[in-house]
Amino acid sequence: MTYRSHTASRVVGVLLAGAVLSGTAACTAGGAAGDHSGASRRPDATTVAAVQRAVTKGTGLNSLSYRVSGKVPGQGSVKGKASFSLRPRVVEMRMTASGGVQEGEFSVRLVGDAVYVGGGGQAAAVLGGKHWLKLAMTDQGAGGLGGMQRQADQDPAAQASLLPGSDDVRRVGEETVDGVRTTHYAGVVEVAEAAKKPAGKRPPAGERRTKVIEQYEELGVSELKLDLWVGPGDRTVKFRQRARSTQGPLDMSIRFLDVNKPVTVQAPPASDTVDPERKLKEASRRLG
Template sequence: MTMSTWGRVGVSLTALAVVAGVAGCQSDDSDTKRTGGSAANGGEPQSRSAVTEVLTAAYEKTAAAKSAKVSMTMSMPAGAAGAAGGGEMEMAGVMGWDPMVMDMTMTGSMMQAEPDAPDKIRMVWVENAMYMDMGAEAAKDMDGKRWMKLDLAAAAEASGDPAAASELTGGMENMNQDPAQQLALLLDSPNVKHVGSEKVDGVDAQHYKGTLTVAEMVESNESLDVLSAKERKDLLAGIDKSGIEGYDIEVWVNEDDYPVKMDVGMDSPQGAMKMSARYSDYGAKASVQTPPAGDTVDLFEMLGDLGGEAGAGADDSGI
């Protein structure tokens, strides 16, 4: 494999760390029961009960929609979530939840960490795996196959260490989830409040914000219920070691009770990590197909094969 292709692989691993944060901790929203109706959207600050009513209504409608068009910007400092040089990444396309699927195009300075990196990469997420179109040049070094498969679940299972898996995604699995799950998390914030009435892209919306500590985030994250007490303790220890203390969540809800914008922030020793997403066309069809197997290379299998070849070479040399 040429160095230019390895450069593309490096970009892909950065994207894996980022996108895994978007998809890595999804839960089946239909299993969560929340009740409540819409509150009047006035200009005055709302009471805590009114805030809960509005956000619960938004949660229910968003969970039922199961999909939306999304444009997202992520920024992170060097060294965070695998982003060696830091920078920004923009993503635009369609996202579905319950089940989790995505079909997006990624651009931005983070994609240019390597000199031979493509200007943009199409990314498909389906069945808990990410597929990236590496382009025609990379295909020349991959037996003509232009799609690369990146399976985070397989990597986490192979490691047997949930804390290590969390380090792979830089804790981003807790800052980037589907909009319904973000609303559920915001409802669990002990200090959620109504900021006021604002416009987002010309649309009237109500602005809400809250914070969660790492412990509160883990407690609220239903997808982590599968962890044993020891695994949960190890996960918290790993995040604590990373220096992450908590998360800031903000959401803007329109008059139809749908979130039109969400911001999530997280401070780390390397600096602030931020995600800002805009949602539209709730219920838009999210028909995402797995790329053809004959046109796909599995990254972890490829790395395993290369490791085996290196070991065989050492044996042949008599070392």
Template sequence: MTVVRRTVGVAAVTALLCAGAVACGGDSGTGGGAPQSHAQVTQALTAAYKKTAEAKSAKVEMTMKTPVALGDGGTMKMSGTMGWDPTVMDMTMSGSAFTAADPQAPENIRMVWQDDVMYMDMGAKAAKDMDGKRWMKMDLGAAAKQSGDKTLSSQLTGGVDSMNQDPAQQIAVLLDSPNLKHIGSAEVDGVQTEHYKGKLTVDEMMAKNDSLKMLSKSERGQLLENVKKAGVKDYDTELWINDDDLPVRMDVTMDSSQGAIDMSMRYSDYGAAVKVDVPPAGQTFDFMEMLKEIGAAAGAVNGSDAADSGLDSDV
């Protein structure tokens, strides 16, 4: 269960970051080049927004680093192919974010995503405990409907809505940065690019995030309060765009009271075909059904203990 909880948490965050095209961290070299006016910067990012939306897919390599002080800290790497509009992924995840939770966790976890359903390969060890089934299935949309909990339903469907965002929308959000600027020319992985940078406060980011509109005013207020309690004040975003008006790299850094949260994503092969082979039903176990069974078993044990206690009292 420890592995499952950590995997689900990291996978959900990763899917959100990937589909939202948010990434950051790492060193970057910046060269010369004529400075661009604000109008030229806006024009460049607008072109990148349009081209990214049209591409609909790309190969991705992502690294996310979170402070150990946050409890779930560590490094997580992810690579593979993803598509947007609709969301589809075939990615492999690895890193200390998994093994720190449980030394028995698999070193690599493959995640496939299709039709708002996520499948994760939990490895051979998990299969031994799940009747030979190694793939965990998470249907967030169905789970939201079955929960009967309005708040939980909003959170789950909101997560799906966020994951379904076109990655170009994140570039559109960056366009709203009041201090967006051109840093200069730079070479990234052998590709000549133009380097841009902008900053958004937490309030500005939340105001522009369409996926948060499904939350009530009080829920948005609570989320904003929790983010600020963690010491996160703003988001520094850097973007490298190639001569084809496509992002080669995007970086985002968030400073918190526990330390910096860094993510870095690199893109290539835009328009690459994304074909997801969903595992057969015979090789999958449903995460929500597993939780129900655990809850039922716990209830039965508690009921038995209560009965025994009553019997002892009568005696």
């Protein structure tokens, strides 16, 4: 059970980080680090204002559904679909991972203070026929679910808030994304420089922005290339972010779908769930 708990923790950490760093991150995107095309130009005020409007629009999001695909540092490729709500705080993800430590199909549900990880037949083979593992949303250090509470509390505007401050944020042009007419913006963000800039006038937004920068620093990311596709009503339609990290390449794309629509996530049946914490307590009682 110890091995399975550690495995599940790594999967959940990757998927939630992907949804927040990549995944609940509703408004940023990027190209390959090291490409400074346009970096010598001064940002156009009109462009900066347009990107800032999209960022501000994203600040008010309470719920979102999206498709995600790409590479997670040190974990290979992932793709799937996710939905989340901040109030109440719930998350549901269905992901497929390949080419890394974890392979196969995984489901993650966050309900209240519990995370449920499902792995279909793979999980049943390890969990005595049950399909879900229940884990508490607590900081268990680097090997566990550390930081997931903070990640789940972030909103989609957090990563996007870095783009308006890019020294070369620019308007790339008009593009159609899945039939939606959008304006494409891009920019390079130096993580160290972003950390030096003011966090913002509103404390909550500033705190989230600071946490996002800290996450990139923990990954060893020094430079990001962010691309943002903005559609009607200043709504973000798509974003992509790429960077080099100490653990490998980060290359995530997110296509945003339903915005501010109700998200309902139910905990798996207790009869189909293994709860290591409960089993530990039961064993402790038996041993006195």
